[in-house]
Amino acid sequence: MGKYRVGVIGCGDNTKKKGPMGYAMAWAHAEAYEKLSEQCEIVACADIVEKNARAFADRFGVKNIYSDYKKMLAEENLDIVSICVWMALHAQMTIDAAEAGVKAIHCEKPMATTWGDAKRMAQVCNELGVQLTFNHQRRFGAPFVIAKEMLKAGEIGEAQILQYGCGNLFDTGTHFIDMLSFFNDETPAKWVIAQIDYRKPNLVFGADHEGQVWAAWEYENGVMGMAASGPGSPIIGAMDRIVGTKGVIEVGVSSMNKLPLRIKRDGQTEWEVIDTKGESIHGPGFIDRAVADIVDALTTGRESQLCARRALIATEIIFACWESSRRRGRVDLPLDVDGNALDEMIKAGQIG
Numbered sequence: 001m002g003k004y005r006v007g008v009i010g011c012g013d014n015t016k017k018k019g020p021m022g023y024a025m026a027w028a029h030a031e032a033y034e035k036l037s038e039q040c041e042i043v044a045c046a047d048i049v050e051k052n053a054r055a056f057a058d059r060f061g062v063k064n065i066y067s068d069y070k071k072m073l074a075e076e077n078l079d080i081v082s083i084c085v086w087m088a089l090h091a092q093m094t095i096d097a098a099e100a101g102v103k104a105i106h107c108e109k110p111m112a113t114t115w116g117d118a119k120r121m122a123q124v125c126n127e128l129g130v131q132l133t134f135n136h137q138r139r140f141g142a143p144f145v146i147a148k149e150m151l152k153a154g155e156i157g158e159a160q161i162l163q164y165g166c167g168n169l170f171d172t173g174t175h176f177i178d179m180l181s182f183f184n185d186e187t188p189a190k191w192v193i194a195q196i197d198y199r200k201p202n203l204v205f206g207a208d209h210e211g212q213v214w215a216a217w218e219y220e221n222g223v224m225g226m227a228a229s230g231p232g233s234p235i236i237g238a239m240d241r242i243v244g245t246k247g248v249i250e251v252g253v254s255s256m257n258k259l260p261l262r263i264k265r266d267g268q269t270e271w272e273v274i275d276t277k278g279e280s281i282h283g284p285g286f287i288d289r290a291v292a293d294i295v296d297a298l299t300t301g302r303e304s305q306l307c308a309r310r311a312l313i314a315t316e317i318i319f320a321c322w323e324s325s326r327r328r329g330r331v332d333l334p335l336d337v338d339g340n341a342l343d344e345m346i347k348a349g350q351i352g
């Protein structure tokens with residue numbers, strides 16, 4: 001078999017300070033493909049900013065650059081496409097790539113800016129037999145993997161409540177609510193109740209976010225979920241927290257500069273800090289492992305750890321939180337509105 005022909009959409013500017021106006025995630029994807037050079041070759045990239053495409057192509061030895069990603073899809077006979085643009089563009093680009101005949105799409109998180117788009121991109125790829133994955137790379141991080149191993153070994157008994165606490169539900173929340181799915185064997189939620197506060201624009205990668213949320217939900221297996229974002233997030237005190245019948249595990253402890261992992265079992269008076277082999281909640285190595293997983297899944301035909309089926313679980317909870325705030329009540333799932341309640345409330349002048 002020849003090498004997979006990889007194309008990248010949205011190259012980013014790797015010289016800029018990294019933050020919510022740009023991380024140049026394409027470079028992290030490309031470094032990971034580079035480590036798989038026996039299986040993958042980045043043959044083309046597309047960006048509307050020529051200097052971003054040019055710098056990316058120079059660094060990674062990419063032969064062909066495009067300003068129009070559709071032209072790249074039409075001309076390059078790609079096997080794998082990495083989509084590294086801001087979230088409002090994810091759905092259409094994914095559908096265009098699937099319809100152009102690629103075999104696999106690795107898209108940055110969050111899935112899309114509406115629940116309808118998230119479902120649509122998954123459905124189109126499913127129907128066309130295209131592997132669709134999202135870069136929830138923490139599924140390959142030692143703090144999270146060890147936390148799950150400790151949970152499954154019964155060190156804190158049975159999971160009762162899975163909690164998330166941090167800046168926002170969508171941009172950051174998609175990672176850490178997805179990790180709650182990882183801990184809970186990819187179980188969907190059955191209802192969500194939430195209240196949000198939105199006082200001023202809170203744009204991250206071009207998409208609006210609530211300023212604060214307080215949310216609870218129940219998974220289909222009876223495990224409860226909770227989230228607090230913004231100024232209320234210290235209520236949770238960790239990025240992810242697993243409350244079991246016989247103890248608690250915390251990942252990314254807020255008061256301890258995001259200490260990666262600690263556990264308190266029944267009978268212990270002090271927290272036990274767990275060695276995560278030099279890995280924080282951000283890395284290193286997570287994206288390399290994520291890309292290796294999607295390439296291996298494509299080769300072997302198995303389901304990727306990062307597949308759309310899994311990503312949809314956290315995405316539905318997030319959109320249902322905003323919808324619950326709009327309805328002033330509990331939202332039973334599956335979520336029956338396709339839009340983005342936060343955006344719609346802002347546009348209607350109901351909040352903010």
Ligand SMILES: NC(=O)c1ccc[n+]([C@@H]2O[C@H](COP(=O)([O-])OP(=O)(O)OC[C@H]3O[C@@H](n4cnc5c(N)ncnc54)[C@H](O)[C@@H]3O)[C@@H](O)[C@H]2O)c1
Nearest residue numbers: 010012022023024025047048049052084085086087108109
């Ligand atoms: N997985 C993670 O940990 C992580 C971290 C940061 C950001 N992200 C996500 O990655 C995505 C991209 O963020 P980023 O920080 O890399 O963005 P970025 O701004 O650094 O790069 C985006 C690039 O897309 C290009 N672009 C815009 N419109 C385009 C179009 N129509 N066609 C082709 N190129 C186009 C821009 O010119 C820019 O070069 C976002 O969804 C963000 O949420 C993920």
